[in-house]
Amino acid sequence: MYSIKEFNIVIASVGGQGGLTLSRVIGYAALLKGLSVRIGETLGMSQRGGVVQSYVRFGNTIKSPLIPYGGANVILGLEPIETLRAARIYANKNTLIILNTEPIHTVTTLVGKETYPSINDIISELKMYSDKLYAFNATNKARSKGLPVATNIVVLAAFATSSYNPLDLESYIEGIKKFIRRRVEDNINLFKEVVSELKGKVP
Amino acid sequence: MEHERILGEPGQRVLLMGNEAIARGAIESSVKVATGYPGTPSSEVLMTLMPISSKIGMYAEWAVNEKVAFEIGLGAAFAGIRALVTMKAPGLNVASDSVVSSAYTGVNGGLVLLVADDPGPHTTQTEQDSRWYAKLIKIPMIEPSSPQEAKDYIKKSYALSEKTQLPVMFRTTTRVNHTVGDVVLGEIEVIERTPSFEFNPKRYIRASMQWNMDRHKWLLKQLELVKDIAVKELGFNKVEGDGEYCIITSGVSYNYVLESIERLNVREKVKIIKLELTFPIPSNFILENIRGCKQILVVEELDPYLEENVRSLLQKHGINIKVWGKEEAGIPEVGELNPAVVAEALRRFLGLSEDSSNLMRKHVNSKILIPSRPPPLCPGCPHRGSYFSLIRAIRRNGLRKQDVPVMGDIGCYALSLEPPLEAIWTEHAMGASIGLALGLKIAGYSKPVVATIGDSTFFHAGLPALVEAVNKNIDVLVLILDNVSVAMTGHQSTPEFMVTESGRKVKPVMIEDVVRGIGVENVWIVDPYDLRETTKVLQEALKKPGVKVVIARRECSLQAMRKGIRYTPPIIDYNKCTNCMACIRSLGCTALTIRDGKVAIIEELCNGCNMCVQVCPFNAIIPRDNPLAKPR
Structure with missing residues (x-):
């Protein structure tokens, strides 16, 4: 039986990127290890394109669906400014931040009311919170494997190779089987491929 | 939905959302009638029950609004059958007339009324604290704190309801409804009862002063009983x-x-x-x-x-x-x-x-201003076409946008408040767009007034206001945005469906039939993807006196895509594209983006609605296989 007191993951995403699905996949993996699980989320009114934050917590003592400020062990950032938005609240100096560098414009940046910050500036600020940062274009990787909507699985794979990851690969694969609805085998293969590609690269 | 989680064996440990746990609690309690009206954060309870309902011998269907839903549940409970009714907080406002009287009649079969409050408020018009309702109505209220309790306490709430003959209000908040946690499943009770109903006017007729006072006394006596039973017998607190x-x-x-x-x-x-x-x-x-x-x-x-x-x-x-x-x-x-x-x-x-405490976040002096991400209409959303055409029709009729109030209502289309459309002027309460528009006209507002309302919202509470408009012959344009689902809360069925999520065959009630049936003479049906035709019809409708109804009908793009209905995305001809950004600035579609300084289409998001094709001044967006929407 696993024993983990408390492990907190924040998933920062935009509606439609599969952030919620990812939270279920990880939560299920933790459930298989006999851990107590809580998954919470903060999302707005839109079905697509709004800010989505998911909180996955597992361990022996956790109760609340929300993570304390500065309490994230890991931030899985599916979108750059959403990662920054989440990091400002939940990062601490030991937080592992995985950043997908592919930006998704907001309506306000598209119509010119606001400006999308540069990726380099975003990375610099993230490094002020924690130097445990791994930034890469996960969306391009997913596209190159023919699964453009599987950014979430690519980011999960990056996390799975990290020394921060407390669960095993098989449990995540079980989670993918349980909660990914379409092209399950392709997603599993993508997960395995990215895991072997990134081995040793993520802090 | 993997049904095995919900129908799993007792003792099994599964991952359930609070609302799924409530659904499982209803199954374990042998609930036979479950109904409600969709509303975040309550919707997943019925969404979980509906697909498995026929298998487990349960009636699980959406009702046209919360009041009707509650009455269906109450009627079943009168007959001795266990019933569950679900709604979000404002739904209780709608249902409250019937709920208040139900405390006096009481129930025979257990009746649990799930009311989901939304502190935050993430997706609700107010931060209504519905706990006061329990005190006002005088019915017992139970509050769980986790998915496990949500399931377990539903079961105990049915016991409490039947032991005290009172409906039980099961009050939750978003962080209980939408939290996923590990839940150990319990035994599924099997209760077989034959529905029956006694003739008992003193109990069921609220038209006698004496009977009503008698029932009030009875109610107060029952409430004393509640404290004993809930705390001592059922172990609440x-x-x-x-x-x-x-x-x-x-x-x-x-x-x-x-x-x-x-x-x-x-x-x-x-x-x-x-x-x-x-x-x-x-x-x-x-x-x-x-x-x-x-x-x-x-x-x-x-x-x-x-x-x-x-x-x-x-x-x-x-x-x-x-x-x-x-x-x-x-x-x-x-x-x-x-x-x-x-x-x-x-x-x-x-x-x-x-x-x-050491719980406060670290502060860093940042030079970055994170752009806001207002929730947009989805790519291919038909509401985008409706509001774009409406604003264009107002302008083409020689009016200014700021002269013609566009009343909004509750649903996805409220997101038209964001740039670039900035279309609606109000969003108030279910169905209120029409009544508010009538009020403006009755007060003497001289310019045209438009009410915009979704299909399900129209059936829910818009219909009485439209009857009022016809009866008083008020000059008003009602634009009914029919995307063939209750989209915002997760694509639930509307009365226009032929088959519901439970697989039940039902008789569709079509909006145009209802509207014509109550005496609206000027009725048009348009496809909001066709911007030219929609604009033309709205221009005409804005000019006519009396009550006009335009039904903009096109299935929600997400729902259509789930069924495999999508067109091939158009392509941008960069020889013609001047990067004028007219497509982005007029539609604000999130499948349009700027890549390397140029307008681009995100293919995996685009459903090929071709609205951008129609607004491009240079015919630079080339349609592929969508025959409905051609370049201008």
Whole structure:
């Protein structure tokens, strides 16, 4: 039986990127290890394109669906400014931040009311919170494997190779089987491929 | 949905969302009738039950609104059958007329009314604290704090309802409904009852002063019974620890209290009194457990409901213990609570120094202003075409946008408030767009007024206002945005469906038939993807006197895509594209983006609606296989 007191993951995403699905996949993996699980989320009114934050917590003592400020062990950032938005609240100096560098414009940046910050500036600020940062274009990787909507699985794979990851690969694969609805085998293969590609690269 | 989770064996440990756990609780309680109206954060309960309902011999269907839903549940409970009715907080406002009377009639079969409040409010028009309703209506109220309790307490609520003959209000908040957690499944009870109904006017007719007072007396007697049964027989409410600093809490706040105590390392100092029956207030339970308390802290979201009850209880019994409430502990009435806010309140209550909490975030001086991400209409959303055409029609008729009020209503189309459309002027309550428009015209507003309302919202509460408009012959344009689903809450069925999510074949009630049936003479049906035709029709409708109804019908793009209906995305001809951004600036579609300084289409998001094709001034966006929407 696993024993983990408390492990907190924040998933920062935009509606439609599969952030919620990812939270279920990880939560299920933790459930298989006999851990107590809580998954919470903060999302707005839109079905697509709004800010989505998911909180996955597992361990022996956790109760609340929300993570304390500065309490994230890991931030899985599916979108750059959403990662920054989440990091400002939940990062601490030991937080592992995985950043997908592919930006998704907001309506306000598209119509010119606001400006999308540069990726380099975003990375610099993230490094002020924690130097445990791994930034890469996960969306391009997913596209190159023919699964453009599987950014979430690519980011999960990056996390799975990290020394921060407390669960095993098989449990995540079980989670993918349980909660990914379409092209399950392709997603599993993508997960395995990215895991072997990134081995040793993520802090 | 993997049904095996919901229908799993007793003892199995599964991952369930609070609402799924409530659904499982209903299955374990042998509920035979489940109904409600979609509303975040309550919708997943019925969405979970519907696909499996025929398999388990349950009626599970959406009703046209919450009042009808409650009456269906109550009727079933009159007949001795267990029923569940689900709604979000504003739904209780709609249903309340029937709910108030139900306390006087009581029930025979168990009846649980799920009311989901939304502190935050994430997806609700107000931060209504529905706990006051239980006190107003005088029915027992149960509050769970986790998915496991949500399931277990539903089961106990049916026992409570049948033992006391009262409907039970099961009050949750977003962080209970939408939290996913590990849940151990329980036994599925099998209750077979034959529906029956006694003729008993004194109980069921609310038209006699004497009978009503008799039933009121009966109700008060039942409520005394509730306290005994809920606390002693069913074991609601908990006490943990035996410190001198007492914390009274309930619902999701209990979790924040527990974790804050761990973080502040003050377990031996405190005693937690967790209330689960929160109406009627379990006075004896509280009085017994505050013995030995030096001070009391009340931790609750939204209004000082428990706080006022506790203060009045202490006053009544002449007990002089200091109570820390909202004001003393700095617990806000606005917004939801979180671990940091509760830890801070505890720190004050216990007189701890500031650094011992260590829960505040690190501050970094940042040069980045993170752009806001207002929730947009989805790519290919038909509402985009409707509002774009409406604004264009207003302008083409020689009016200014700011002269023609466009009343909004509750649904996805409220997102048209964001740039670039900035279309709606109001969003008030279900169906209110039409009534508010009538009010403006009756008051003498001289320019045209438009009410925009979704298909399901129209059936829910828009219809009576349209009857009023026809009857009083008011000049109003009603644009009914029919995307063939209750899209915002997760694509539930509307009365226009032929088959519901349970697989039940139903008779479709079409909006155009209803509208013509109540006497609207000017009725048009348009495809909002066809911007030219939609604009033309709206221009004509804006000019006509009397009541006009335009039905903009096109299935929600997400729902259509799930069924495999999508067109090939158009392509941009960069020889013609001048990068004028007219497509982005007029539509704000999130499948359009800027890549390397140029307009681009994100293929995986685009459903090929071709609205951008129609607004490009240079015919630079080339359609592929969508025959409905051609370039201008």
